[in-house]
Amino acid sequence: MTQQHLSFPPSHDEGARQAFVGTIKGYANMAVHQQLERIYNEDIAPSFEEQHGRPPATRDDVTDSVEELPLYKYWGLLTYHSQDMLFDSVATTVHRTKVEQEAIAEALTSSPGKLGALHLRDGLEPSKPISTIEIHRQPGGYISAENDRDLSAARVYSGTIEIYRNAKAMGDGSKAGSDSIGLFTAETFKRYFPQKQPRRILDIGCGTGEQTLAFKRAFPDAEVHGLDTSVPFVKYAHAWAESEGVEVIFHQANAQETEFPDGHFDLIVSHILFHETSNKVLPQVMAEAHRLLTPGGVFLNLDVPYQPEATPLLKQVTNHWQVRHNGEPFWTGFIQTDLKEKLAEAGFDKDDIFHAYEPLGPGAFYLVFGGEK
């Protein structure tokens, strides 16, 4: 039998529908948001200054004035409804191809010649807020599964993420299955630490695994592991790695409490993980990463770049909208967290902590933060 590959294969019309949802999202994120910026700059900020004798300084100064704008309500509806349309249009492809794709996943992961492995921990409760909230409003969230074979939550996530990123100018035009964010993190690591050759790498909150594969590709001699709290995600990640012919070991685990021994990894990475944690879990994950690193090991994370000092006030208001209307309970909490302080509390030496905005491509920036043990 010829080797079969996992794929996200929209029909002609499904692909056209997904493309138009991307167009609507792009319109809300770009054109309408720019209109809001103009109204903010020309009307709201000057009128605040006139009333208070100083320019607005915090999000709270302007939230009420922005939220009453009819254009802001329109922007909110566009963003909210297009999110439903995104999930509907991708879920159509996922459900139509469910039987065939799950059979391929089963064949790949039960093959005696498979490269990697999957370790599940029966009875492990998934971490909050993944266990309680439909993150990004994905129906059923990241952990729901009808049965042991059901990979729909993972396939929907994987099918939507690049459409979402590209429409928000946070991507580089990649299609589903791309490992470009992971490659970007790996390249950033090489640039920051050109002398280091990690032998064992862990990707925490690895999700559907695409980005984890980038580390085996960038460091072919390293042993690469990925962990995530979601069972369907790590199952899919394992199948995806086998489909791509990349050797990775995946684990069902919570990043704040793993079963690895002390000093087990030279490099620990994460991609857009921390803004999906909480005030409680964030320091626990950092402390666990510090425990797992070898002396000289590196903890390197990529996340959203919307910290208040780097973000105009209007954008802070529209970002905070995500908390209330887009299943992002910790979005504002994360960007207000003093990450350097938290890294120091987790055990990283102040002089070995880094925190920088790095360009992914034209117009797209991410926050890169972490430390060397």
Place this chain on the structure above:
Amino acid sequence: MTTPKREPLHTFFDDPTTDVLISTILSLTTELSVTRERLDTLERILADKGKLERADIETYQPGPEAAKERAMGRQALLTNVVSKMNAFFESASRSKQA
């Protein structure tokens, strides 16, 4: 095991009818875009091969030039449909501040 709860539908305008109507317009425009793209596919296959087989539609992959034209078509369609709403909400927002 706990599973995430579905939240009730959020609405943004004072009268939720506005939310429903705009959502419906967006969904309808999406379906029009799908039909247009299918028509574009048919025309391109016919222009290229002079005949049409159903399977060709599903496997059709636009080249870079065609993909660009189709993306511009989607953009133009949406702009046409939303232009009145967009201008209305901008002007209503300006007068709120005046």
